[in-house]
Amino acid sequence: MRKILIPTDFSENANNAIKFATNLFKYEVSEFFIMHAYQDDIYADENLVTKNNLDSITITVSQKSEEELDRTLKYINSISPNPKHKYFTISANNLLIDETDKIVDSENIDIIVMGTKGKTNNKKITFGSHTLQVIKYVQCPVLAIPEGHEYSQPKHILFPTNYLIPYKRRELKLLCEMASPFRAKIDMLYISKTDKLSMRQIDNQNFIKEELHKNKLNFKVLESDHILNTIYKYIKEQYVDMLVMVNTRHSFLEDMLYQSKIDELSLNIDIPFLALQNINRD
Incomplete structure (x- = not known):
């Protein structure tokens, strides 16, 4: 249910x-x-x-x-x-x-x-x-x-991550069950100057593979110092129709939400945006 x-x-x-x-x-x-x-x-x-x-x-x-x-x-x-x-x-x-x-x-x-x-x-x-x-x-x-966005089946989902957080099983299951009926592919995008992962990052990446097993996953690495611009560019160039990010400490979304003033926040996203919450409920 x-x-x-x-x-x-x-x-x-x-x-x-x-x-x-x-x-x-x-x-x-x-x-x-x-x-x-x-x-x-x-x-x-x-x-x-x-x-x-x-x-x-x-x-x-x-x-x-x-x-x-x-x-x-x-x-x-x-x-x-x-x-x-x-x-x-x-x-x-x-x-x-x-x-x-x-x-x-x-x-x-x-x-x-x-x-x-x-x-x-x-x-x-x-x-x-x-x-x-x-x-x-x-x-x-x-x-x-987004305002005026007409529904279409999600086929290409972008999930930028640095693999530094232990994801919540319930939320990855939600994403999996949202995407699988439409056979959507999910691009896991790691924006970094190196493609080398720590043991902690590898463990978190493997957990993602297990929980999103019903979906086609693509693991991507892009080198950039400008995370937000890189995400926007990827969305446009790769025809992404849904963006997924995690709101927690040490995440890309936290940088966008908490380190920017709200009136200067450039969340100019014209596709559906799923914000996961890697925070335990009280």
Whole structure:
């Protein structure tokens, strides 16, 4: 049973993420949790919120959330009447990160799928702040779907890694089972000035081979000092249609997320991006 959480703000981009997820997991028995956390909506205009009208505003926002979730459920059933799928809606007076974290733990969620932008669309930003926050702070794999990206079967997946981390079996299994129905090939890309691996790196590489045994794996080495640029170039030149990275200490993704200011972060990725979380849940 695959358990998938999809946060929504009812934007076109959120609906596109839902459509992508139902297609990607169409062969799997799955439960989808469509969640709207509306606490920010209550205080959207702080000048209008007072102690006297807080309750009434909360009720109004809550009712609107429930109505929009009902419409979303009808939309899902119209585009994906899949007997293997069950859908649940969650309307919560909570912050997005807190509610996402709560559901991930209570429902033992396998993966979060969300659009990279929402209602507050900024053309200069590829990844919205909400998506980045979930990737950084929620201990669950996140599949981010770019704005306007039309679903196509993943056939060529890029997984840049330095082989320095002990991967989580559950997350590699997720990737394996996502890719194998589509016979996708996975390129394991090591960006380094040498192709020589330490014993620790070899052990981690062998673990990957074991866990991704259903997939066609290609082990690549490229020499470069510019990791991010090398990844972008590889995606374009090799026609990659999904990027996978791991968010943990000593990883490429950590360098991108934590050593760059968010407003300068150049995550200009126009393909689906799966961020694995090599962090034990509390």
